[in-house]
Amino acid sequence: MSNARRSSAPTLEDVAQIAGVSRALVSLVMRNSPRVSSESRRRVTDAATKLGYRPNLMARNLAARKTMTIGVLLNDLHNPWFAEVTDGIHDAAEGHGYQLILASGRRTPRLESRALDTFLASRVDGIIVAGCRLPAARLDAVATEVAVVSVGRALPKTSVGSVTTDDAFGARLAVEHLYELGHRRIAHIDGGKGAGALPRRSGYLRTMRTLGLSDKAQVVAGDFTEEAGARGAERLFRGQVLPTAIFTANDLSAVGAIDVVERRGLDVPDDISVVGFDNTSLAALNHIGLTTIDQPRYEMGAAAATMLIDAINDRGALSDVSMAPSLIVRRTTARAAKAQQPATRSRQRSSVIRAAPTAPARSPSEAKTS
C-alpha cells in the first residue's frame, strides 16, 4: 500500500483532440465500427492508450438509450444453487454480448425490492430474479417497465417469464422413492414462502394421498436454510411418533436435518432416510452423499438468459418453461427398518456413528458436480 489517484478521467473529446479528429470518429473507433480507415483507427487508438482513455459507460448508455446489461437478483449467496444458476446465466448472456450486474437479496424481501429499484434506476435492459420471494404483484409491476424472467418460481398470470423445474413432480419422485423403500411415515420439512416451496409441498401432499398415506403425512415449517432444516427435525423429534423418512424442501435443509438426526444418536439412513431437493454441489459432496432431486441449474440459468434476451430484442415472447427434475439416489436413503419405530432414541448426543449403507451402494448415479 502507498498512494496516488487520478484527478479526472480523459474524455472522448480529449482523445479526439490529440488524435486530431472529430469526437464522432473516436466514438466510431471505440465501438469498433468497420467504416473507419485503418489510418484514423490507428491514430485514435494510439491517442486513447496514451491517455489511458476509457469510455464512460454512463454517458454511453445514457446517449444510446440501452445498457446491454441484465440485472440478476440472487436471493441467497449462501446457497450453492444460486451460484450454479448464475453460471448458466453468465455464459448465455456473454454469448449474446450482454453484461451482468448481480445483486444479493440476502433472503430479505426489503433488500430484494431495493435491488430491483436499483436495476430499474440503472435502466438495465432486462432482469432475472432467481429464487425471488417478492409478491407476484411487485414483480409484475417491475415487468411493466422492463422484461423480467424468474428462475425457480413460476409466476402465472403475470408478465414475468419463468424457468422452473416441475417441483410437484420432483416431490412425487422423492416420496415414491421412499415409498418403494418401504417407508410409510414420511415427513416433509417445507420451504415456507421460498420460491418453489409451495408446489413441492403440495406435490408431497398429493403423492402421500395417492399412496393412501394421507394420515401419515406431516409437514413442518422451514425456509430453505440449514437452520430451518435443523429446527424442523427437532420438531419432528418432539412429536409422538418419529417418521422413518424425511423429505426436505432443499438440500441445505436436508443437511440441517441430518445433523439433528445424528446428534440424536440415530443413523441416516439406517434409522431415518432423508431426501433433499436441488442436487446442488453440496448434495454431491461425497461426504454428504445426499439422495436428492436434481434440477438442471446451469441449463435453467442459460434458458432464462436466452429467453430474456430474445424478448429484449423482440425475437420471442416471455413464456413459462418447466424442466424435468430427476431422482438422484445416493446414500441417505435406505430400506425402511422392520420396526415402524426406530430402535434407539437417546436424547443425548451419544457417540455418533455414521455407518455406510449396509446394502451395497445403490446406483450411485453421481450426476455432474456442475
Added chain:
Amino acid sequence: MSNARRSSAPTLEDVAQIAGVSRALVSLVMRNSPRVSSESRRRVTDAATKLGYRPNLMARNLAARKTMTIGVLLNDLHNPWFAEVTDGIHDAAEGHGYQLILASGRRTPRLESRALDTFLASRVDGIIVAGCRLPAARLDAVATEVAVVSVGRALPKTSVGSVTTDDAFGARLAVEHLYELGHRRIAHIDGGKGAGALPRRSGYLRTMRTLGLSDKAQVVAGDFTEEAGARGAERLFRGQVLPTAIFTANDLSAVGAIDVVERRGLDVPDDISVVGFDNTSLAALNHIGLTTIDQPRYEMGAAAATMLIDAINDRGALSDVSMAPSLIVRRTTARAAKAQQPATRSRQRSSVIRAAPTAPARSPSEAKTS
C-alpha cells in the same frame, strides 16, 4: 405470463411540467433537500408518483460526477467464503449510503479482469476485490484510477489496501495442533495461485522446519476447489508413505480430500486427520465437523468496506490490516495412531465406515455460523 411494456420512461422534465414547477425544483425534491417548501414538495411527489417517475441513475451519476456505488469482485460464487465476506461488505456499505454492484470472476483471471474494466467504465467510486487472483501489477493499475481494497490477499508495494488474516500464522496453528496430537508426517494441499495460498504454504513449511519436521514436509498442488483437494489426496495416496495428517489450503479442499480418504477405505480422523482453512459454513456443518482455521469473514468484509469508504471520502488512507485467525477444533482431527503407517490401505472402495471420534468431543468450539 402475458404482456405489456413501457414506451419511454418519464423524465424530470415531465414531472416538472405536470407539477407546474422547474426541473431544478424537482431535482431538489428527488434528492430530498431540506430547502423546499412542503407545498412544492407535495406537488412534486404527487406528480412523480402519478407518472411513475424514477430518477435515471446514469443521468444522475453522469451529472453528479459520482455514483455512490462500490464494485465488488467475487472470485468464486461457489465458495461460501465469498458469501460471508459479502454480507460484511454489504452491511457496512449500506450504513454509509453506498450501493454494491457484484460481479463474479468465476475463478478465471480473464473474467476478473473484464469485470474490473466494467467497474471502471461504470465509474464506481471504489472497488473491493475478494480472493482476486489477478497480478498485483494489474490491480495496482486499477488503483491508479479508483480506490481499491483487497480482501483475503495482501498486496504489498501497491496502492491497493487490504484486509487479510494472518495466513502464515493460521497455517502455524494448524500444524502445531496436529503436532500436539502426535502427528509428524503432515502433508499440505495448497491453494496454488489463489489468494492467501502463498503465505499459508510458507507458514506451513516454516512451522514444519521449526518443529524439526522439514524432511517430512510435503506440499501438493491445489487451487482452493473441492476437486483440487480430491486430486491432491489422490496424489498423496500414490506416494511411498502416507501422511497421518493433511492440512489443506481451505475448507473446500479439505472436504474433497476427506472424500478421497474415505473412498480409499480409511477413516477420518482415526487413520488420517484433516485440517481445513477458513471456517466457512461448510466446515461448520455438523455433518462435516471440519477442524479448521477461523477467519472473521464478516468482519473482514465490513472492515474492507469501511476502509474503502473512508478513503473515498478522504477520511483516511488505505492500509493493510491483518486479522487474527484462530483454531477451531471439530471432529476431523484426532491423536495420531501408534503405527506410523495406517493399518488398512485397500484400494477399492470397501464399505466406508465413518466413525465418530473415539475420544469424547474435544472442545467443540462451534464458532458463529456467520
Added chain:
DNA sequence: GTGAAAGCGCTAACAA
C-alpha cells in the same frame, strides 16, 4: 425557496 442556463461524456442522425 425557486427558476434559468450551462454542462456531465457520449451516441446518432445527417451532411459533407
Added chain:
DNA sequence: TTGTTAGCGCTTTCAC
C-alpha cells in the same frame, strides 16, 4: 470515410 449538430436526463451554479 469523416465532421456537425442535437440531444440523452440529470445536477449545479448563480441569479432572482
